Amino acid sequence: MNDPYGTFVDSAVGKRLAKALGLPMPVQLRRHTPGAPLLEGPALVLGGTPAAEAAARLLTGWGVEVQTSRAESVKYAAVVACFDGIDTPAAIGETVLDLGGTLRQLATNSRVVTVAEDPEAASVAEDPAARAARQGITGLTRSLAHEMRAGGTANGIQLGDGVGLDAPGAAGALRFLLSGRSAYVSGQFLPVTTTAGRLPEDPDRPLAGKVAVVTGAARGIGAAIIRTLARDGATVVGVDVPAAGESLTAVVNELGGTALPLDITAEDAGARILEHCRSRHGRMDIVVHNAGITRDKMLANMDAARWDSVLAVNTLSQLRMNEAFLAEDAKDVVGEGLRIVTLASTSGIAGNRGQTNYAASKSGVMGLAAATAPLLAARGGTINAVAPGFIETEMTAKIPLLTREVGRRINSLSQGGTPVDVAEAIAFLVSDAAGGTNGNTLRVCGQAMMGA
């Protein structure tokens, strides 16, 4: 555990005290280690539906021991509960109760993944019963995420019309949600709306052969992102403001990439990134718009400099760069399958006192992602947003103690996330295994109450 309280409750005395007082009891989360098995125990697949059959097949292929009915005295590392094909809320109960009966048999850091069809799908737009059933699964999953214990998470996959769980994007989502890569993702849904995408040959190097650009790569979450993309096999280009050149140099030299000192608000930032990728690497497959700033002030005291600079760096620069990346004359560098991820924030979802400018910029990029998605879909690419919650960084370490303690506890995992947790979600979304998910915002917040 990476904070004083977490260390205390991990001790014998702390454990007893926390239990007696009903205090939060965070556990060390299981995170991804290359080469480690996907799950540390058997998985239970419930529902008996086509998706359940696909899940069992996939899991077996991934080296996981699969059971389709609950056995006593077995500790399950994961449960996949499938609700595909249901057309009324009355049909949910049986599988839900099966799932409930399993909860006491879950191991530490377990995973529950619900699989249902997308309530937003066109096919049920005018079918109240079916839509009620599908949408019901979201409330069920979110509530279960709150009830999960000891580092366990519950998330859902939402299948679009004509998309089965065996579609690459759905299988990729299932693997991500079961793995240590999704340690700090809980109570969330990954809509898989197309059959596009491809599972990697080597699940530990899903980005092999790709060239990835990360902005704001010198420090904090950006440094974790570029390290994670490099670990997953990408050739990385680190972008940061020239003044951050010393840290950027250190990060890039550790990873064997190239450094591109650049102010992303410059008019020609997109062109310069393209030119760097064109001349040095011959291609550009992945862009992570991570660079961002905060200039907090209550709106009553907000001045133009604070408002404008936050919008300029966090949102406007991305609009301009994306335009350059998607232009006709960039097609020699930017292949067909460009994948973009932009960093949003839970502040942009729930709002945050003193952050009207920051929240505007971050909800802005979620809109940007949604509206850019069709453009990318037309050429086989995707764009998604990732919204981090309370992440332990140099920045959050400066928050006053009490506020910080509240911030890191008020989520279903009773702890702050790490920069790597955000980076893992991004590494998944820029991989071909996430090819069926487009225009979506994924929260990496441990199901924070804030922004719910």
Added chain:
Amino acid sequence: MTVTDATDSRPAVAGGPLRKAVVVGGNRIPFARANTAYADASNQDMLTAAIEGLVARCGLQGERLGQVAAGAVLKHPRNFNLTRESVLGSSLSHDTPAMDLQVACATGMEALGILADKIRLGQIDSGIGGGVDSISDSPISVSDGLRRVLLRLNAARTGKERLAALKDLRPGHLVPEPAGAGEPRTGLAMGEHQALTTHDWGVTRAEQDELALASHQNLAAAYDSGYMDDLVTPFRGLAKDNNLRGDSTLEKLGRLKPAFGRHLGEEATMTAANSTPLTDGASAVLVSSEQWAAERRLPVLAEFVDHEIAAVDFVDGDEGLLMAPVYAVPRLLGRHGLTLEDLDFIEIHEAFAGTVLSTMKAWEDEEFCRSRLGLDGAFGTVDRAKLNVHGSSLAAGHPFAATGGRITALLAKMLHEKGEGSLGLISVCAAGGQGVVALMRGR
């Protein structure tokens, strides 16, 4: 063994053709006035940082280069392998050989010239040349008297011999001797030497102040426009040269009292502003064959065409200490059939504003060019619009051995932007009456 005719594939040293040496990229740390931002940084820290920035920019991690050549003018004896140690502390392959060399302020130029020649000859395919200097961390020596006592003490075997050695110790021996920029044979500081040359050539205070102001304004503009973004990597919290005063004015410069040549009285013209300050810093430039660069998709910015070294007798002769480049440039350009007019950019290192102005006046002087340079008439006039267009040492500062790398990287970028075939000249004067000049061609 059958000997084939395929000499073209052989390096020049083995009978093949000479090939081109090209500049691929350059990097330096911001230069800092002595005892400021880098007061606690060693030469090795700074040179390593300059190399690391270049490695990151060009993606050279783990790469085995042909050779890294660099040096420092002021160097601790314990740093005898300064460059090799810096390579070992970098992300380059540790199988990259290195050498230390030293030609005073022209160290960086000579390092790059040697590497370029080796590349042309086919002995190496790539190299990093540069230099570093720290005034803040410069070595301090003990006096010769104390040194002899200590050496005798060390060699002594008996108590009696030790006492005898110590008996020769005198209080005056204990005064340390800082490393200085003075000329050993004349006892004059470099500035005092230049003050004589400046005076001889009738260079005015106004001319010098104008040149200094232009240097500051041009470099400040380069930073403001982002031109320096791919030439400089911040170090120890410093993002740009801290000697730079973009907001200076002729009035401010005019108020300064002379710092050198005070014996000239009213005719003293050299101030702290039109002379370079003592500075800490480091630079590194990547040079290679065209093939090596192409194989790594690295950009070819400019060709390092040729370089020339010269020396003048400032001790017994009557030439100025920093005038060697005046002799070297006509020889260099002459053998390529070029004149000053053929050049697109001219970089004359601003050791002092007076050095640049004396150099240009000498080239314009028919009598001087005939009698000293052996030319038919005046060598020519430097078009001021081509001179040090993004500022030079008066603004950036001058960490002795680092200046050559600073200018080479900058000029390579300028020539690349100017386009294929454009020509640029570098002129760097050095202590000891020496100087190294180089010719580069844009790609």
